[in-house]
Amino acid sequence: MIAMQGIQMDLVSEDRLAKMPPVEKIRFILDEVKSGKILVLEKGLTPEEEATLIEMTMTQIQPDDFAGIEMESYPSQTDSSLIGKLFKKNVVRTRLTVIGPANKLKTLKKDRDMISAIVSNK
Amino acid sequence: MGVIRSFRKNFSNFFKKLFNKKNARIGIYGPPNAGKTTLANRIVRDWTGDAMGSVSHIAHETRRARRREGVTIQSNGGSISLDIIDTPGLATKIDFHEFMEQGMNEAESKRRAKEATEGVIEAVKWLENLDGVILVMDATEDPYTQVNVTVIGNMEARSLPLLIVANKVDLPESSPTTIREAFPQHPMVAISALEGKNIDTFYDEIAKRFG
Ligand SMILES: Nc1nc2c(ncn2[C@@H]2O[C@H](COP(=O)(O)OP(=O)(O)OP(=O)(O)O)[C@@H](O)[C@H]2O)c(=O)[nH]1
Ligand SMILES: [Mg+2]
Numbered sequence: 001m002i003a004m005q006g007i008q009m010d011l012v013s014e015d016r017l018a019k020m021p022p023v024e025k026i027r028f029i030l031d032e033v034k035s036g037k038i039l040v041l042e043k044g045l046t047p048e049e050e051a052t053l054i055e056m057t058m059t060q061i062q063p064d065d066f067a068g069i070e071m072e073s074y075p076s077q078t079d080s081s082l083i084g085k086l087f088k089k090n091v092v093r094t095r096l097t098v099i100g101p102a103n104k105l106k107t108l109k110k111d112r113d114m115i116s117a118i119v120s121n122k
Numbered sequence: 123m124g125v126i127r128s129f130r131k132n133f134s135n136f137f138k139k140l141f142n143k144k145n146a147r148i149g150i151y152g153p154p155n156a157g158k159t160t161l162a163n164r165i166v167r168d169w170t171g172d173a174m175g176s177v178s179h180i181a182h183e184t185r186r187a188r189r190r191e192g193v194t195i196q197s198n199g200g201s202i203s204l205d206i207i208d209t210p211g212l213a214t215k216i217d218f219h220e221f222m223e224q225g226m227n228e229a230e231s232k233r234r235a236k237e238a239t240e241g242v243i244e245a246v247k248w249l250e251n252l253d254g255v256i257l258v259m260d261a262t263e264d265p266y267t268q269v270n271v272t273v274i275g276n277m278e279a280r281s282l283p284l285l286i287v288a289n290k291v292d293l294p295e296s297s298p299t300t301i302r303e304a305f306p307q308h309p310m311v312a313i314s315a316l317e318g319k320n321i322d323t324f325y326d327e328i329a330k331r332f333g
Contacts, residue, residue: 047275047276050275051246058243061235067217068213075271092278
């Protein structure tokens with residue numbers, strides 16, 4: 001059988017990620033992206049998880065092998081309700097996020113409610 | 123004699139701790155090349171006479187975070203003491219080829235890339251030890267980037283104050299309005315860190331947000 005040429009894109013449901021502890025979640029994303037896949041996360045990551053993902057990505061960068069990730073999400077929305085204020089920890093509503101290897105995924109244009117990206121297999 | 127002196131010193135330290143709350147720690151964040159160090163240098167020079175770090179048109183010039191303690195800023199008749207941390211530019215990708223395009227040789231470029239990755243890690247780690255953030259954006263560039271979204275999200279999640287700086291407004295192609303429209307829920311001040319344009323408004327905002 002002849003394998004179809006192309007780039008695999010996985011649409012990851014909220015449930016799939018919700019089952020994972022944060023460490024495993026970040027590991028999963030990074031492994032998938034390093035293997036060349038583009039991930040679309042239905043509900044994205046919390047700001048803390050995004051920061052951890054950036055940190056982990058930096059440890060994986062290798063010249064001529066892995067240059068890092070392209071990640072695009074919308075500004076998160078904070079629920080600054082009374083409960084949130086009371087506990088000094090706001091509930092952040094996370095949003096759709098696209099993550100891919102930096103050499104395959106390029107953001108063309110992004111604004112508050114639209115992300116245009118280009119995927120290329122070079 | 124020595125005993126009395128050390129007693130006095132301890133005593134005054136005790137009162138300092140009791141009454142003077144420690145300086146607010148403010149991190150200067152943003153993507154590479156936004157002008158963070160240029161701004162940090164200006165702040166530190168304006169209020170202490172020193173400088174903070176080196177500036178370059180090549181990205182990832184700052185690869186170690188630098189802290190300057192006790193910078194006292196006067197504004198509107200009040201004063202506020204801050205610890206200022208100039209951080210390495212945040213990025214999700216670092217490709218050494220970009221440094222080679224700027225004329226560095228391969229070994230140099232690879233070393234710079236390696237140090238830059240460590241710098242990003244350091245900047246991310248600092249996020250947890252801050253009382254507020256100045257997020258510097260290059261007003262000639264698209265503000266909707268993951269780095270900006272992540273920094274803002276982390277400050278919001280912790281209910282910490284954030285001041286957005288739209289930098290490089292001396293350039294004709296700059297558009298601070300685009301930045302304001304992108305993040306309307308946060309205060310923004312448009313400046314030129316290089317030329318000092320609007321810097322007094324910036325200090326007023328600092329006193330207001332972090333005071
Ligand atoms: N025109 C203009 N250029 C500026 C301004 N501020 C900084 N620059 C220039 O932008 C470039 C980057 O400045 P830096 O202060 O090194 O930027 P940085 O954010 O510290 O960069 P990294 O440390 O690499 O993350 C330099 O060439 C500066 O001279 C400004 O207000 N206007
Ligand atoms: Mg710098």
